[in-house]
Amino acid sequence: MSQFQLHDSQRRTTVPFVPLDPEHVRVYYCGPTVYDVPHIGNLRAMLTADILIRLLRRLYPRVTFVRNITDVDDKITARAAANGEDIGSLTARTTAEFHAGLAAMNMTPPDIEPRATHNIGEMQAMIARLIKQGHAYEAEGHVLFSVASFASYGALSGRDPDELVAGARVEVAPYKRDPGDFVLWKPSTPEMPGWVSPWGRGRPGWHIECSAMAHRYLGESFDIHGGGSDLLFPHHENERAQSLCCFPGGKFANYWLHNAMLLVEGEKMSKSLGNFYTLSDVLDKGPVEALRLLLMSAQYRSVLNFTWAGLEESRRTLDRFYRALETAGAVDVSGRGVPQAFLEALCDDLNTPKAIAEMHVLATAALAGDREAAADLKVAGGMIGLLTQEPEVWFRGGADAGGPGEAEIAALIAERLAARKAKDFARADEIRAQLTDQGVVLEDGAGGTTWRRA
RNA sequence: GGUCCGGUGGCAGAAUGGUGAUGCAGCGGACUGCAAAUCCGCGUACGUGGGUUCGAUUCCCGCCCGGACCUCCA
Numbered sequence: 001m002s003q004f005q006l007h008d009s010q011r012r013t014t015v016p017f018v019p020l021d022p023e024h025v026r027v028y029y030c031g032p033t034v035y036d037v038p039h040i041g042n043l044r045a046m047l048t049a050d051i052l053i054r055l056l057r058r059l060y061p062r063v064t065f066v067r068n069i070t071d072v073d074d075k076i077t078a079r080a081a082a083n084g085e086d087i088g089s090l091t092a093r094t095t096a097e098f099h100a101g102l103a104a105m106n107m108t109p110p111d112i113e114p115r116a117t118h119n120i121g122e123m124q125a126m127i128a129r130l131i132k133q134g135h136a137y138e139a140e141g142h143v144l145f146s147v148a149s150f151a152s153y154g155a156l157s158g159r160d161p162d163e164l165v166a167g168a169r170v171e172v173a174p175y176k177r178d179p180g181d182f183v184l185w186k187p188s189t190p191e192m193p194g195w196v197s198p199w200g201r202g203r204p205g206w207h208i209e210c211s212a213m214a215h216r217y218l219g220e221s222f223d224i225h226g227g228g229s230d231l232l233f234p235h236h237e238n239e240r241a242q243s244l245c246c247f248p249g250g251k252f253a254n255y256w257l258h259n260a261m262l263l264v265e266g267e268k269m270s271k272s273l274g275n276f277y278t279l280s281d282v283l284d285k286g287p288v289e290a291l292r293l294l295l296m297s298a299q300y301r302s303v304l305n306f307t308w309a310g311l312e313e314s315r316r317t318l319d320r321f322y323r324a325l326e327t328a329g330a331v332d333v334s335g336r337g338v339p340q341a342f343l344e345a346l347c348d349d350l351n352t353p354k355a356i357a358e359m360h361v362l363a364t365a366a367l368a369g370d371r372e373a374a375a376d377l378k379v380a381g382g383m384i385g386l387l388t389q390e391p392e393v394w395f396r397g398g399a400d401a402g403g404p405g406e407a408e409i410a411a412l413i414a415e416r417l418a419a420r421k422a423k424d425f426a427r428a429d430e431i432r433a434q435l436t437d438q439g440v441v442l443e444d445g446a447g448g449t450t451w452r453r454a
Numbered sequence: 455g456g457u458c459c460g461g462u463g464g465c466a467g468a469a470u471g472g473u474g475a476u477g478c479a480g481c482g483g484a485c486u487g488c489a490a491a492u493c494c495g496c497g498u499a500c501g502u503g504g505g506u507u508c509g510a511u512u513c514c515c516g517c518c519c520g521g522a523c524c525u526c527c528a
Contacts, residue, residue, distance in 0.1 A: 012458090030528080045528035075526065157523080159457065206526095228528030229459090260459080261522065268521080297466070301459085303521060305466090313466070313478055320477085323491070345468090353467050357476035367492065425487055432489070443490050452490090
């Protein structure tokens, strides 16, 4: 078995991955706050999780993948109000869109997908325990976590708590004992979502939900906790503080994984700037598989610059891979192992660009007639959720493909063949040009004329 | 301002203390009535200034530039 090594954010280095229990690897990922449709930045994070889980499943007998849905949050409340929509309706709709989008992207679904609103009791129990243990305090209807009570606060994100306070630009609420203290529970006005609690009707702070759900489904210690690098501080730092203080006997996450952000045409993409692309924006311009490949074209810890030219290049790369599979014809891949060089690339901290380069090596061999290489290519692609279609479907499109129908194309090809036999090349070229204009490329091969949609 | 990450050929993007992947694009050729696809061949890179070393793109330091986080964000 290839040695899997992973970059751990806390240790700030790449280390061999050693599971707490080799028979059962446990992973927690921060999922979406469901107030809007998924955008390509969300998708990059979700895809990083997907590749991680696919690899772990290849290496270990059992993997539990937990990814939450945050369905109570002030952004949700605000959006629902802005839409004049019921909160439950908004979260149900956006959750469904999220699921549909990830399914379209061929992403591995989580084994458990807990919702914050279904775990309020777990959160309240943790908060009560933190208060009892002296790590949290009540103030003006809020419950706050006391940063000063946790000696290693800042260790995950590499921040010095004292400097944090000095440089803090946050507006410090007067009831905080320490500017770095963060909310575990906060009071709700009657029109806001709220739950009865020992501290009054209120709602949870952002960070406690993940601590509570991770504990409930994975226990006090688990293997990997992941999310976007923007979550490193304060979200993950705070989760860690809460969980370790609540359960001092556990170690919470053993490895922390953070994917880098996405740029769009060289610029930062963010909801607040409003320059983000949703999945459907992308699908208007290219096949979903091309987006999937594009998001894997940079290693997850590198900033990825999303461009339309990049999407097109990814589509052409898939053309090449599918061409290689088409050239080989039907190959038997049942029981076939994952190609070693490809697997080793993934085992090296999920080095997807290198893995894709190995697929190119296989494609080159397959194009030269090596059917074993074609089978390897198919298996490698399948492992990372690519090359799942038949080449014919990729090139010619399914029943819903636009442009001229198959019968029409066949008739034109027949007419062109007759013209060529009669040396009427003007008419033959006219037909080719006509089809090219309609997005259909003709290819004259030894076995006759074939076609594909450009 | 603080903390952290990164700067590789026209583009994307890996590895590496000593012949620098892979793909796209470009150029030349083969094949084709013309194309497409494929095949063969070619070219081009290590932000910058020092240091360590027999030798640095690779290690160390300064500088410049870009990005992330510090505030809702994947």
